[in-house]
Amino acid sequence: MSTFLAEIQGWLAFLDRLPVLQQLLPVGLLLLGLLRLRRLPRRGRWSRLLDLPLVVQLLLGQVLIALVLLALHQRVGLVLLLGQFSLARLLLRLAERPLLARWLPPDSLQLLSTRLLRPLFLLAVMLAGIDALGSLQDLAGLPLGVWFGGAIRLGDLFSVLVVLYLLLVGLHLPAAGVSLLVQRGLGISEGSRRALDQILQYVIFSLGVIWAMGRLGFNQTGVLAIAGGLSVGLGFGIKEVFSNIVSGLWLLIEGSVRPGEVLMHEGEACEVRRLGPRATTLWRGGDNAEVVVPNQSFFTTATTTYTRSDRMRRCSLELKVAQSWNPEQVVALLEDLAADHPAVLTAPAPKALLVEFGSERYGYKLSFSIADPLTAGSVTADLRLAICRRFGDLGMDPPA
Amino acid sequence: MLALAALLQGCLGPRQTLHVVIVPTSRLEWLQRDGKDRIPWKPLLQEYQRLHPGLQLQVSVVDEAHLEETLRRDRSRGLGPDLLVLRAPVANALLQQGLVERLNDQRAWHRSQPLLEPALADRVTTAAGVSGLPAYNILTLACFNRQVVLRPPASLDDLMGLAASGRPIGVAVDPIGIWWSAGALGAQNAMVPILTGNPRVATASASPTADRAALLAWLTWLRQLALQSRVDIASGPRELVEGLESGRLSWIPCYSSSLGHLERSMGKRLGVAPLPGGPAGPPTPFGTVMVMALGSDSSPPQRRLALQLAELSLDPLVQREITLESLMVLPANRFVSVPVASSGRLAALEQAQRQFDERSKLLTASFSADRLRRTQPLVEDLLWKVMLGVVTPQQGTEALLRLSPPS
Numbered sequence: 059m060s061t062f063l064a065e066i067q068g069w070l071a072f073l074d075r076l077p078v079l080q081q082l083l084p085v086g087l088l089l090l091g092l093l094r095l096r097r098l099p100r101r102g103r104w105s106r107l108l109d110l111p112l113v114v115q116l117l118l119g120q121v122l123i124a125l126v127l128l129a130l131h132q133r134v135g136l137v138l139l140l141g142q143f144s145l146a147r148l149l150l151r152l153a154e155r156p157l158l159a160r161w162l163p164p165d166s167l168q169l170l171s172t173r174l175l176r177p178l179f180l181l182a183v184m185l186a187g188i189d190a191l192g193s194l195q196d197l198a199g200l201p202l203g204v205w206f207g208g209a210i211r212l213g214d215l216f217s218v219l220v221v222l223y224l225l226l227v228g229l230h231l232p233a234a235g236v237s238l239l240v241q242r243g244l245g246i247s248e249g250s251r252r253a254l255d256q257i258l259q260y261v262i263f264s265l266g267v268i269w270a271m272g273r274l275g276f277n278q279t280g281v282l283a284i285a286g287g288l289s290v291g292l293g294f295g296i297k298e299v300f301s302n303i304v305s306g307l308w309l310l311i312e313g314s315v316r317p318g319e320v321l322m323h324e325g326e327a328c329e330v331r332r333l334g335p336r337a338t339t340l341w342r343g344g345d346n347a348e349v350v351v352p353n354q355s356f357f358t359t360a361t362t363t364y365t366r367s368d369r370m371r372r373c374s375l376e377l378k379v380a381q382s383w384n385p386e387q388v389v390a391l392l393e394d395l396a397a398d399h400p401a402v403l404t405a406p407a408p409k410a411l412l413v414e415f416g417s418e419r420y421g422y423k424l425s426f427s428i429a430d431p432l433t434a435g436s437v438t439a440d441l442r443l444a445i446c447r448r449f450g451d452l453g454m455d456p457p458a
Numbered sequence: 459m460l461a462l463a464a465l466l467q468g469c470l471g472p473r474q475t476l477h478v479v480i481v482p483t484s485r486l487e488w489l490q491r492d493g494k495d496r497i498p499w500k501p502l503l504q505e506y507q508r509l510h511p512g513l514q515l516q517v518s519v520v521d522e523a524h525l526e527e528t529l530r531r532d533r534s535r536g537l538g539p540d541l542l543v544l545r546a547p548v549a550n551a552l553l554q555q556g557l558v559e560r561l562n563d564q565r566a567w568h569r570s571q572p573l574l575e576p577a578l579a580d581r582v583t584t585a586a587g588v589s590g591l592p593a594y595n596i597l598t599l600a601c602f603n604r605q606v607v608l609r610p611p612a613s614l615d616d617l618m619g620l621a622a623s624g625r626p627i628g629v630a631v632d633p634i635g636i637w638w639s640a641g642a643l644g645a646q647n648a649m650v651p652i653l654t655g656n657p658r659v660a661t662a663s664a665s666p667t668a669d670r671a672a673l674l675a676w677l678t679w680l681r682q683l684a685l686q687s688r689v690d691i692a693s694g695p696r697e698l699v700e701g702l703e704s705g706r707l708s709w710i711p712c713y714s715s716s717l718g719h720l721e722r723s724m725g726k727r728l729g730v731a732p733l734p735g736g737p738a739g740p741p742t743p744f745g746t747v748m749v750m751a752l753g754s755d756s757s758p759p760q761r762r763l764a765l766q767l768a769e770l771s772l773d774p775l776v777q778r779e780i781t782l783e784s785l786m787v788l789p790a791n792r793f794v795s796v797p798v799a800s801s802g803r804l805a806a807l808e809q810a811q812r813q814f815d816e817r818s819k820l821l822t823a824s825f826s827a828d829r830l831r832r833t834q835p836l837v838e839d840l841l842w843k844v845m846l847g848v849v850t851p852q853q854g855t856e857a858l859l860r861l862s863p864p865s
Contacts, residue, residue, distance in 0.1 A: 068516035071475035074757040077536030135534030190535060193518035 061200050062212070069191040081127065081136040088119040113151060117144040139190055143183050150179050173227040181220065206284070207277025218270040225266040233258040252317035253310050256333055260307065298354070302336045305353035309333060315356045320369070320431040322362040323349060327371075327431050343432050364431035370403065371431035375438050377445065377457040378419040385412045385420060391452075395444050396426040401437045403427040419458060475514045476763050477753070481522050481544035483596065483715065483746060498594060498715070498784035499543070502771050505779075509770070513763065522548060529557045538755035540764040542590075546581045549589035549751040551828045559752040560587025566765045567591065573772050573791045577815065582749055590749030592790040593771040594780055597810040598634050598743035601702055601712035601720060602729045610731035611709070614642055614679065617734050620709060621686040628707040629683065630692040631841040633744040633834070635711055636680065638733045641742025641817045645669075645676035652837065652861045655829035666859075672738070673858055677844045677851035679736075684845035691845055714807055717786040730802065732809045745814040747790065833861055 072078045092115050100108055107115065120141040124134045154171050162170065188194050198213020237255040240246065246254070271281060309315045310333060319330045321340075328340035328349060338356065340349040364371045379388050389410040396408030406427050414421025428437050449456055503515055518539075520528050525544070529552065532538040542549070542558060552558045561567045561582075570591055571579055582589050602610055606625055611617040621627050629636045640649045648669035683689055690707060692698045699716050701707035703723045711733060712720065720728050733741040750768040752761065770776060777789035781796060785803050788796060788811050798805040837858065844854040 064514060065516065068475040068477065068514055071477070071516075071760070072537055074760065075536050075755055076757070077755065081536065133534055133536050135531065136536065139535065190537065192516070193520070196518045 062197075065192060065197060065200070072191065077133045078136065080132055081123075081134065084123045084127075085120060085137060085140055088123065089116065092116060092119065111148075111151065113144055113147045117141060117148060120144060136190075139186070143186070146179060146182070150175060174224075177223070205274070205276065206271075206280035208275030210274055214274055218273055222263075222266055222270055225263050229259045229262055233262070248318050250316070253333075256310050256317070260310075260335075298352075299336060302353045305357035306333055306335055306338070309338075309353060309356055314363070315361065319363055319365040320371075321364070323351065327364065327434060329432060344435065369431060370427050370429060371434055372406075372425060372427050373434045373438055374423055374425040375441060376413070376421065376423045378414075378416065378421050379449075379457050380455045381416070381418060381420050383454060385422075388412075388420075388422060391448065392422060392424045392445070395448060396424055396441060399426075399437060399440060399444070401428050401430070401433055401440075403429060474510075474512060474759065474763065475516055476541065476760065476767065477539040478515055478517045478541045478543065478767075479539040479753075480517060480519050481525050481542060481548060482519060483522070483545060483713065498718075498780050498787045499771065501779035501783055502593075502767070502776050505773075505776050506767050506770055510763070510766075526552070526555070526557065533557065533754060536755050539753040540756045540760045541753060541767060542751045543593070543748060544590070544751060546590065546592065546747045546749050547830060549582065549749050550584045552751065553584055553586050553589040557754065558589060559754050560589070561591060561752060562588040564752075564765055566769045570769055570772050573793060575792045578747060578790060578792075581747055590751035591768045591772065592747045592749050593768075594777070594787040594790050595745055595747050595811060596713060596715045596787055597745040597807055597814060598638050598711055598733060599714055599717075599806055599810055600709065600731045600733050601699075601717070602709040602731065603702060603705065603707075603724070604727050604729040606708035607729065610729060611734045613734050614639065614736040617709070618683065618686065621683075621688040624688060625708040626688045626690060626701075626706065627709040628690045628692050628698045628701050629711065630694050630698055631838045631845065632694055634695050634713050635692065635698060636841060638711060638741040638743045639679070639736065640676050641740065641813070642734065642736025642738060643676040643679055644672040644736075644738030646742040646817060648673050648858070648862070649837075651863055652858060653830055653833055655833070655863050669862075670855055670859060673855040674851055675738075677841075677854045677858075680841060680845050681847065681851055684847075691842075714786045714810075717803065718784060730806050732806050732813070740813045740817060742817045743810045743814050745811065748787075836861060 073082075092112060095108055096112065098108075120137055124137045124141065127134045127137065154167065154175065158167055158170065185194060188197060195213075198211060198216070200212040202210040202212055202215060204210070233255050236258055237251045240254055241248075241251040315321065315330055315333060315338060317330050317333055320327055321330065322328070323340055323342070326342055326344055328342045330338060331341045331348065332339040333353070337350045337352050340351060341347075342349055389412065392410035393408050396402050396410075397404070402408055403426075408424065408426040410422055410424045412420055413423045424441070426437075426441070428434060446456060503517075507513065507515065522544070525548065529538060538557075542552075544552075549558060553560055567588055574592055578592050579588075582592060600610055607620065611620050617627065637649065640646045684691060690701065692701065692710075695713060695716065698707065698710040699712065699720060702710050702712075702720065717728075717730065733743055735741055750771055752764055752768070756764060771780075772791045774791055774794050777791045777794040781787060781789050781794070781804070785801060786807075788804075788807050796804050796808055798808050840849070840854055840857050843849045844851055849857070
C-alpha cells in the first residue's frame with residue numbers, strides 16, 4: 059500500500075512543471091466556472107448555452123482551451139486527454155438516453171447503466187489516467203504479499219476483481235439468451251427456462267471464482283484449510299444463511315420452486331419472481347406486495363403449487379339456495395353462468411353439485427377451471443356477482 | 459483535483475520525485491520485467507537515495523519498441539521522464555528527433571568527459587550534440603552448462619566438435635546469437651556498414667572483393683553449422699536462455715545482462731567464457747553502452763537532480779560497486795580497474811570488451827538505432843534463410859552486399 063501511495067505521490071511532482079500547469083489550470087478553472095455559472099439565473103441570448111449538459115459545456119471549453127494553447131505553441135496533450143474523457147462521457151450519455159432507452163424498460167436501463175456501463179466508464183478513465191501519469195504495467199506489478207501460497211500482484215488482483223464483478227452484473231443477458239435458445243430448441247417450460255437461467259449464472263460465476271483462485275495462484279491446500287475452518291464457523295454462526303443458500307440451489311435443481319411459478323403462501327396465491335441465493339421473492343397480486351421468503355422455508359415445509367405440471371387451477375365456490383327452487387335448475391343455472399365467464403376453461407367443464415340438504419336451504423358447490431391461477435380471486439368474485447344478478451332477474455332469493 | 463493533490467501532498471509530506479525510465483535492450487525486456495530491482499545500477503540508486511533521503515525515485519520500464527511513441531505522447535502532455543537509461547544508439551536517435559535534451563550544454567558533461575575513453579565519448583556524440591552520459595557496457599559472451607561442457611570451445615572448430623560430440627548448442631540469428639561469428643571468419647568489415655549505415659572505410663586489406671569472399675566464408679560456415687543435428691536455431695535470446703536453464707542446450711551465446719538471471723536459475727552449473735575465435739581471428743562480440751539521457755520536460759530542480767544522478771553514475775566507487783555486485787557489466791569510467799584476477803566472469807567480460815574495441819572499430823563509432831532497426835530484420839531474415847537452406851550462401855552474400863550503403 060505504501061508503494062502504491064508513493065507512486066501516487068510521485069505523480070504530484072508533475073505539478074512542478076510549467077507545461078502541466080498551463081494545461082491543468084485552465085481546465086480546472088473552466089470546470090469551477092461552469093459549476094458556478096449553472097447556478098446563476100438564465101438571462102440574455104447566451105443563456106441557452108447554460109442549458110446544455112455540463113459534459114457538453116466542458117467538452118466545448120476543453121476544445122477552446124486546446125485551440126488557444128496550440129495558437130500559443132504550448133502543449134495540449136493533457137487537455138486532449140481530458141477532452142477524450144468528456145467525449146466518452148458524452149457518448150455514454152447518448153447511448154443511455156436516446157439509444158438504449160428505446161429498447162430497454164426503464165428499470166433494466168437503470169440497472170445496466172449503474173451496474174455496468176458507468177462503472178466500466180469510470181474504470182476506463184481511471185486506467186487511462188494512471189497510464190498517462192505513470193506506467194500501468196509497472197503499477198500492475200506491485201507486489202501485495204503472499205496469500206494462500208500465491209504471490210499476489212496488484213494487477214492480478216485488480217483484473218480478477220474486475221472479471222468477477224463483470225460476471226456478477228453482466229451474466230444476466232447472456233444467461234437469459236442461452237436459456238431462451240434452449241427453450242426454443244428443446245421446448246422446455248417457462249419455469250424450467252428461468253431455472254436454467256439462474257443455474258447458468260451460478261455455474262458460470264462459480265467457474266469464475268475457480269479461475270480467479272487459479273489466476274492468483276492460490277494454494278489449493280490453503281484454500282481447503284480455510285474452507286474447513288469456515289465450515290466449523292458455518293455450523294455455529296451462519297448456518298441459517300448457508301442453509302438458505304444450499305436450499306435455494308437445491309430448489310432450482312429440483313425445480314419445485316422456480317421463477318414464474320404460482321404457489322400458495324400463507325393462504326394466498328403468489329407468483330415466484332426471483333429465486334435468490336438466500337431468499338425467494340414472491341409477488342402477491344391481492345395487494346401488489348413483494349414477499350421475501352427464506353429459501354429454507356420451502357425446503358422444510360409443504361408447498362402447494364398450481365404450476366408444477368401445468369398452470370391450470372381448479373377453483374370452487376359454495377352457496378346455499380332456498381329449497382323451494384328445483385335443484386336440477388339451480389345446478390344447470392350455475393354451470394351456465396360459469397361457462398359464460400371468459401376466463402373459465404371449457405375443458406374440464408364447470409361442474410355444479412348439490413352437496414348439502416338443509417332445513418330451509420340446500421348447499422351447492424360450483425367447481426370450474428381457470429388458466430391463470432393468480433386470477434382465481436377475481437374470477438370467483440365475478441361469478442358470485444353474476445349469480446346474484448341472475449337470481450335477482452329470476453326473482454329468486456339471494457344465495458347465502 | 460488540485461485540492462486532492464494538495465491534500466495528498468500534505469498527508470505524505472513534501473518530497474521531491476525523479477521519474478526515471480529504463481529502456482531494456484531490445485529482446486531482453488523480459489529480463490528487466492523479471493526483476494526491476496536487480497538491475498545492475500541498483501547500487502547507484504541506493505547511493506543516490508543515501509545522498510538525497512527526501513527524494514523519491516520513480517522507476518518505470520518502457521520497451522525499446524514503444525519508446526519513441528511513449529515519449530512523443532508524454533512530451534505532448536508535459537509528462538516525460540526526467541532521466542532515461544538506454545542504449546547509446548537509441549539515445550542518439552532520440553536526440554536527433556528532439557525527444558531527449560543534449561548533454562553538451564551541461565557542466566556535468568564537461569566534468570564527466572575526462573573520465574571516459576574518447577571512443578566511448580564518440581559513441582554518444584552526434585551532429586545534434588551529446589545524447590547521454592555513458593554508465594556501463596554490456597557485451598556478448600558464451601554461457602554454458604559446466605556439468606556438460608567441461609572446457610568451453612575456444613574456436614569455431616571446437617564449437618563444431620562440441621555439437622558433433624552430442625552436446626546440444628544453441629544459436630540465433632540476432633545480434634547476440636550469431637553475429638559474433640562474423641569477426642571470427644573475417645566478415646565484420648563487410649557487416650558493420652550494412653548494420654550501421656556508416657560508409658565503408660576503405661583500407662588496403664578491405665575491398666569489395668575481400669568483403670564478398672569473407673561474407674561467403676561466414677555464410678558457408680553458418681550453413682554447415684545449421685546442418686549439425688545437435689545445433690538448435692532459436693528465435694532469440696529468450697529461447698536460448700530458457701534452453702540453457704532447462705538443460706535442453708549446453709552452450710549458447712548470451713548477453714552479459716542475462717547473467718544474473720541465469721545464475722539465479724542455474725547456480726554453479728553456469729559457466730561463462732569469451733566467445734570462440736576463428737581462422738580470421740577473435741570473434742566480434744556485440745556490445746552496447748548504456749547511457750543516461752536527459753528528458754525534455756523536467757522543471758529546473760528536476761533537471762538538477764537528474765544531472766546529479768547521471769554524474770554520480772560515473773563516480774569511481776559507484777562504478778566499482780556496479781561492476782562487482784552485478785558481475786555482468788563493465789564500468790564506463792576508464793579510471794576504474796576491473797579485478798579480472800579474482801573473477802573469471804569479469805575476465806571474460808574484459809576480454810570481450812577488448813575484442814569489441816579492437817575488432818568492431820566501426821561499431822564503436824556513433825550511429826543511430828534507426829538504421830539498425832531497419833536493417834536488422836532484413837539481415838536476420840537472410841541469415842535464417844541461409845541456415846535453413848532456403849537460399850545458398852552465394853545468394854545470401856549478394857543479398858547482404860545489396861544492403862551496404864554506397865561508399
